[in-house]
Structures are given as C-alpha cells and as structure tokens.
C-alpha cells in the first residue's frame with residue numbers, strides 16, 4: 225500500500241502543478257483505507273498542498289455520522305485528521321442522522337456534485353469551455369476497492385445500482401455486504417474521471433479480478449466496468465493477480 229500511496233502523492237502534486245488544485249474520490253475497504261494510512265505515514269505527504277485537494281467518496285454506508293462503519297470516518301481516522309485539509313473541500317455523503325433514506329442522501333450528494341461542477345464551470349475561462357456545466361466536477365483520480373463478489377463502490381452484481389445509466393448517485397438497499405443501506409456513485413459518474421485506480425489485494429479477490437480483466441459484463445462483475453478517460457490502473461498484489469487471464473500476463477513477467 226506504500227507504493228499506491230507514493231503514486232497517489234505524486235499524482236496529486238502533478239495535478240496541483242497543472243490546475244492549482246486536485247480532486248480525488250476515495251474508497252472504503254481494506255486497501256482503500258490502508259492506502260490512506262500509508263499516505264499519512266509517508267515522508268512525502270507534505271509535498272501535497274492538502275488545503276487544495278477536493279475530497280469526495282465513491283460510496284458511503286448509510287448509518288449514523290459517528291458510526292465506525294462510515295467510510296468517511298475511517299478516512300478521517302486514517303488520513304484526513306492528520307493533514308491540513310480545507311473543511312469546505314471535504315464532501316462527505318450524508319448520514320442517517322441528517323437524512324431519512326439513502327435516496328434522500330444520494331440526491332443531496334448529487335446536488336453538491338452539480339454545484340461543484342457549476343462553480344468550476346463559472347471559473348473556467350478557457351475557449352473550449354462547454355456551454356452548459358456538467359453534473360460532475362473534474363475528477364482527477366477515483367480510487368476503487370473490489371469486493372470478493374466483484375462489487376465496486378456500493379455497486380453490487382445484478383442490483384439496480386450497477387444498471388443505473390442516468391443518475392450520478394444512487395441510494396442502495398439490500399447490500400449483500402452489511403450494512404444494507406448505502407449511497408454510491410454510479411458507473412457513468414465514475415467513468416467521467418481522468419484516472420480510475422483499482423486497488424485490490426488478497427487471494428479472495430483473485431476470481432473477481434480475473435473475471436474483470438477478462439472483460440465480463442459489469443452487471444454481473446461490476447469491477448469490469450470502470451474506465452478512466454485517460455487511464456485505468458489496476459494496482460494489485462500477487463495474490464489478487466493469481467487468476468488474471470494468461471494472455472494478459474507479459475511473457476517476461478516474474479515467474480512467467
């Protein structure tokens with residue numbers, strides 16, 4: 225995870241050099257939170273101007289704001305409470321303390337994304353600026369973990385969320401992984417990001433990774449769906465890579 229952390233720090237520095245600020249979408253899960261811990265521990269972390277990083281989340285568990293299950297709480301404990309973030313740039317999805325249903329929280333999150341996009345659009349002075357603001361701000365990097373069932377964010381196989389084509393954010397019910405109520409960015413929203421980084425470790429993810437890289441249908445294998453507009457990176461350990469289709473493995477790769 226130190227290697228992913230080093231890469232993320234470098235990416236944020238590069239993006240800040242280019243745009244003055246950077247926007248990252250965080251993930252929960254073992255590798256997602258482990259990576260944030262590794263960023264906090266990295267001697268290179270101060271190279272990033274953390275006050276100019278916009279933080280969003282790919283998904284959130286719809287529970288109370290102090291619940292240890294919250295991806296945002298875990299991210300604060302791992303990283304955000306250790307770096308000088310600008311609170312107005314930290315965009316946590318709503319909790320069950322503030323909203324009655326995950327759908328209401330999803331609508332609020334989508335509205336805040338739209339507002340960020342409109343603010344960005346108003347500030348954009350370039351000649352090639354589109355006439356209408358988009359419904360999402362520019363996203364530089366989306367981090368995504370993958371569950372053993374191949375879910376990403378809170379988009380689970382065969383459920384409504386992974387089939388969503390129009391909305392940017394959905395409320396999720398009946399998540400097979402507890403807690404059952406969640407909020408998630410949709411695949412079309414994720415795929416507006418410049419870069420999508422799939423961060424995966426462990427033998428229990430090998431089947432999901434293998435199917436995703438073999439090009440399975442995202443409805444059955446959500447991990448197959450994410451594509452960054454500039455690039456899609458799979459940052460995985462050897463165990464998670466053990467069932468990658470042979471034709472995708474470089475002949476000169478170690479052990480081949």
Ligand SMILES: O=C1O[C@H](COP(=O)(O)O)[C@@H](O)[C@H](O)[C@H]1O
Nearest residue numbers: 251252253254255369370371377
């Ligand atoms: O519930 C979730 O699970 C996935 C994967 O988590 P992992 O512990 O199996 O790595 C995570 O990406 C997602 O953000 C989270 O809400």
